[in-house]
Amino acid sequence: MRILFVSDIHYSLKQLDWLCGAAPGFDLLVIGGDLLDLAGHADLDTQTVVVEKYLRRLGVMVPVAVCSGNHDLDAVSGEGERTAEWLVHLDANRVSVDLQSLVAGGCQFSICSWWDGPHTRDEVAAFLAGEAEKKGRPWIWIYHAPPDGAKTSWNGKNYSGDTFLTGLIRQYAPDLVLSGHIHNSPFRVEGHWCDKVDNTWVFNPGRQMSSTPATIVFDLNAMEATWDSEMDTQTVTLSGGGPIQGPGSG
């Protein structure tokens, strides 16, 4: 089971093109949110149409699991919270989205929405409570914001992750949590592309302004995760419990 994980594409068409070339070599593609860019040159309606086409194309090649990020919100719910309606209603073959569950390679993947307020946050909590009932498989969450306090949430000045997620990880102890959102944490000395919250491995590939995205490849047979970016390539063994060293050391 090999998983390609990217996040924070922010409507980079070159990076989306690169994904279409790379995805067929993997068993699953995970996109950790922020596919669109609120500050982008194209208006949001155009961006959703274009990204939808890419997701449908990718789904033909490989199963895809994609969660919403804070740049993906195009609508307001009845409760007055911003939501990624375009993604939830995508209905593309082999593309799983917010609040959907996917079993691939013997693992259970739970895809969480970006929450803009208490109603959506409660939906995410209820979804994970339901997912927790399905026991017996390695459990992997896809959740745009990284858990607060982990190195994957270091923005260069402080930890700016999601404290609610940190609590959920402590409550349910999933095996892996795949996030993004804090673009520079892998590239800063005090940050990292991976860390642990209790016994849960947490990841954030970061965002790079390049024709290729920063990637994390999970080889779940070898129990390894490899981060590849313009700065460095590093591998961790997921079964090992040793301390994580800073970027540039591996």
Ligand SMILES: [Zn+2]
């Ligand atoms: Zn982002």
